[in-house]
Amino acid sequence: MQLECSKCGKPAVYLRRYTSERLCQACLVQTTTDRVRRTINRHKMLREDDRIAVAISGGKDSAVLLHILNKIESNFPESELIPVTIDEGIKGYRDKALEAAKELTKSLNLALEVFSFKNMFDYSLDELVELRTDKSLGACSYCGVFRRRALNEVAETLEADVIATGHNLDDETQTILMNIMRGDSRRIARTNVSRERSVEGLVPRIKPLSELSERDIVAYSHHLGLIYHDIPCPYSGEAYRNDIRSFLNDMEHKRPGTLLAILHSAEAVTEALLTSSSDWTLKTCEKCNTPSPSEICKACMMLEEIRG
Amino acid sequence: MQLECSKCGKPAVYLRRYTSERLCQACLVQTTTDRVRRTINRHKMLREDDRIAVAISGGKDSAVLLHILNKIESNFPESELIPVTIDEGIKGYRDKALEAAKELTKSLNLALEVFSFKNMFDYSLDELVELRTDKSLGACSYCGVFRRRALNEVAETLEADVIATGHNLDDETQTILMNIMRGDSRRIARTNVSRERSVEGLVPRIKPLSELSERDIVAYSHHLGLIYHDIPCPYSGEAYRNDIRSFLNDMEHKRPGTLLAILHSAEAVTEALLTSSSDWTLKTCEKCNTPSPSEICKACMMLEEIRG
Numbered sequence: 001m002q003l004e005c006s007k008c009g010k011p012a013v014y015l016r017r018y019t020s021e022r023l024c025q026a027c028l029v030q031t032t033t034d035r036v037r038r039t040i041n042r043h044k045m046l047r048e049d050d051r052i053a054v055a056i057s058g059g060k061d062s063a064v065l066l067h068i069l070n071k072i073e074s075n076f077p078e079s080e081l082i083p084v085t086i087d088e089g090i091k092g093y094r095d096k097a098l099e100a101a102k103e104l105t106k107s108l109n110l111a112l113e114v115f116s117f118k119n120m121f122d123y124s125l126d127e128l129v130e131l132r133t134d135k136s137l138g139a140c141s142y143c144g145v146f147r148r149r150a151l152n153e154v155a156e157t158l159e160a161d162v163i164a165t166g167h168n169l170d171d172e173t174q175t176i177l178m179n180i181m182r183g184d185s186r187r188i189a190r191t192n193v194s195r196e197r198s199v200e201g202l203v204p205r206i207k208p209l210s211e212l213s214e215r216d217i218v219a220y221s222h223h224l225g226l227i228y229h230d231i232p233c234p235y236s237g238e239a240y241r242n243d244i245r246s247f248l249n250d251m252e253h254k255r256p257g258t259l260l261a262i263l264h265s266a267e268a269v270t271e272a273l274l275t276s277s278s279d280w281t282l283k284t285c286e287k288c289n290t291p292s293p294s295e296i297c298k299a300c301m302m303l304e305e306i307r308g
Numbered sequence: 309m310q311l312e313c314s315k316c317g318k319p320a321v322y323l324r325r326y327t328s329e330r331l332c333q334a335c336l337v338q339t340t341t342d343r344v345r346r347t348i349n350r351h352k353m354l355r356e357d358d359r360i361a362v363a364i365s366g367g368k369d370s371a372v373l374l375h376i377l378n379k380i381e382s383n384f385p386e387s388e389l390i391p392v393t394i395d396e397g398i399k400g401y402r403d404k405a406l407e408a409a410k411e412l413t414k415s416l417n418l419a420l421e422v423f424s425f426k427n428m429f430d431y432s433l434d435e436l437v438e439l440r441t442d443k444s445l446g447a448c449s450y451c452g453v454f455r456r457r458a459l460n461e462v463a464e465t466l467e468a469d470v471i472a473t474g475h476n477l478d479d480e481t482q483t484i485l486m487n488i489m490r491g492d493s494r495r496i497a498r499t500n501v502s503r504e505r506s507v508e509g510l511v512p513r514i515k516p517l518s519e520l521s522e523r524d525i526v527a528y529s530h531h532l533g534l535i536y537h538d539i540p541c542p543y544s545g546e547a548y549r550n551d552i553r554s555f556l557n558d559m560e561h562k563r564p565g566t567l568l569a570i571l572h573s574a575e576a577v578t579e580a581l582l583t584s585s586s587d588w589t590l591k592t593c594e595k596c597n598t599p600s601p602s603e604i605c606k607a608c609m610m611l612e613e614i615r616g
Contacts, residue, residue, distance in 0.1 A: 176488075177488075179573075180484075180485075180488065180569075180570055180573045180574075181559065181566050181569055181570055181573075182569050183568070183569030183570070183572045183573050184569075184573070185572075185573040185576040185577055186576070240563075243558070243559065243562070247555045250551070251489065251551065254551070255548075258489050260491070261488075261489055261490055261491030261492075262488055262489055262491070264491045264493075265487075265488045265489075265491050265492070265493040266488075268493040268494070268581075269493055269577050269580070269581070271584070272493075272577070272580040272581045272584040272585070273576075273577070273580045273584075275584040276579070276580040276581075276583040276584035277580070
């Protein structure tokens with residue numbers, strides 16, 4: 001039996017479990033776009049005349065992000081999208097991802113800006129991992145710190161007003177739970193800062209896909225035939241996140257809506273943490289002058305360690 | 309090879325994983341008592357001359373709670389322990405638990421006060437479950453609401469200053485995660501209210517075992533041969549809590565200290581939620597005059613539903 005689209009009655013190709021909608025291809029694409037638009041509006045993520053740096057990894061999340069933003073922003077002629085890829089320098093991985101990113105941006109008539117760890121910091125990620133003295137610190141720790149720094153520098157160079165990243169609902173809720181389970185509740189607030197609350201000296205970051213499940217993203221990119229690579233990063237497989245991912249997948253499957261509920265909990269907690277304490281001001285890193293919770297920022301500390 | 313106690317060098321009988329302590333029987337008992345004393349002091353749970361109503365279910369948690377409080381309070385001659393059992397009226401379960409509770413209190417030279425749902429509300433839990441119109445609401449929902457109400461009334465009758473319950477670290481962290489995963493972040497604050505912040509009209513509740521794992525409690529009661537029953541409640545087996553329990557057990561096993569980290573996250577979140585909003589004042593139930601978030605409290609609403 002062919003099930004019908006809950007919206008228009010045509011044959012359905014997808015069940016969005018957390019809204020109980022059966023959707024045909026056109027309505028899947030439309031409602032997915034609408035969800036992202038709603039997220040952007042609800043959190044006042046974008047202004048009409050923004051120059052938006054869009055972080056493109058070459059994977060499906062950033063492909064969907066760019067594709068949807070390209071549609072939404074076509075209604076705002078004063079806005080501008082600047083796809084940006086940070087080439088961390090991971091042999092046998094980043095080159096293929098970069099190819100996909102280039103093809104995708106070309107198909108949307110956009111030019112991709114590429115910057116590399118090697119050019120910006122003198123070391124590729126492979127070299128950072130090779131040279132690190134603290135072997136207990138994983139590659140993802142170095143990558144995260146330098147990618148954040150690189151994106152901020154690049155956005156400043158490109159005079160972007162905002163940086164959009166492709167973090168989805170699954171990513172976000174995993175991070176929330178990880179922070180709670182590590183007793184790091186302040187980090188919940190730090191990773192959920194809204195554009196309005198962004199810190200001077202840091203280009204604000206927005207996550208327009210944060211209310212879109214990974215499953216929705218896969219369906220969207222599949223049905224539109226978006227170009228992306230899905231080779232896993234050779235450094236990936238953070239055990240802690242994997243444990244939490246598989247638990248959350250299971251819970252979301254049993255009780256659709258769990259991930260959204262976690263996101264909304266974290267929003268309430270963030271609001272409370274930010275308003276209850278004034279202690280959120282950042283220092284300025286003595287080495288590079290970027291805002292930092294400590295006298296010397298994490299990136300500069302890591303670079304010092306690597307340079308020996 | 310016999311491992312040695314990290315404290316005194318005698319043969320160890322127990323490994324407390326989250327502190328990496330190997331402990332002999334005497335040091336297990338001593339350090340467990342010390343942990344509870346520290347929890348009590350850290351949260352200013354008790355005063356020197358408190359009349360303490362101790363909720364006794366007959367199970368191991370409340371047995372350990374009463375045993376440890378009895379030791380700690382022996383240093384405070386002006387304090388008083390009043391063990392209290394609420395007989396919900398669950399056939400084939402509560403009678404055996406009650407027997408264990410009586411034996412335990414007798415062995416400590418304390419008299420057990422017993423009150424029943426049937427006497428207080430005209431219905432036993434079995435009857436409430438039988439008569440409920442909303443069959444989607446589980447027995448645990450009714451039990452929780454009426455047990456809370458019963459304990460408060462009993463504590464007032466006995467002129468107790470405070471009610472101590474046997475909730476342990478495992479219980480608490482499961483509840484925290486359940487509330488986050490249901491988007492119910494305000495409930496995190498409501499269930500973690502400290503004695504200092506307790507609401508007028510409600511006898512303050514304290515959880516002295518909240519930093520003690522279930523594993524610690526089992527070890528303590530086993531090595532002291534405490535009297536308790538461990539028949540599971542016939543209504544137990546809340547699927548949601550069970551899923552979360554098995555995940556948290558797994559995570560705590562892999563990374564000891566996870567449960568304590570969750571508890572500390574929730575404390576920080578509670579503090580932030582309570583200080584950031586003044587909207588925590590309660591109304592007074594129109595039917596029974598107890599503080600309640602709504603015009604009519606949950607217990608009175610349920611009683612109305614049952615009476616039809």
